[in-house]
C-alpha cells in the first residue's frame with residue numbers, strides 16, 4: 001500500500017473540528033480537543049513512552065496555526081500555546097475517529 005498523506009486540512013470553527021482528507025480519499029472530522037489530547041510530543045506523553053495516550057486538555061483548545069512538516073506530518077500551534085507536537089499523517093489516520101476506522105481497529 002502506498003504511503004498515505006493528507007491532501008486537505010480544513011478547520012471547522014463552528015463545530016470545533018478538523019476535517020482531514022487523505023490521499024486515498026478517506027475523510028473524517030476530528031474534534032480539536034481529541035487531536036490536542038493525543039499530542040504525541042514527549043512533554044505530553046512522557047519520555048520513553050511507546051504508546052500515545054489521550055490526555056484531556058484542561059480547557060477547550062483550537063488550532064491557531066497548522067503547518068506542514070516535511071511531507072509526512074503537520075505541526076499545530078494550539079490556542080493554549082502548545083506547539084511541539086508533530087502529527088504524522090499515518091499517526092492521524094490511526095487516530096481516525098470515524099465509524100469505519102473504529103470498527104476495523106477493534107476487530
Ligand SMILES: [Zn+2]
Nearest residue numbers: 039041044085
Ligand atoms: Zn504535546
Ligand SMILES: [Zn+2]
Nearest residue numbers: 028096098101
Ligand atoms: Zn476513518
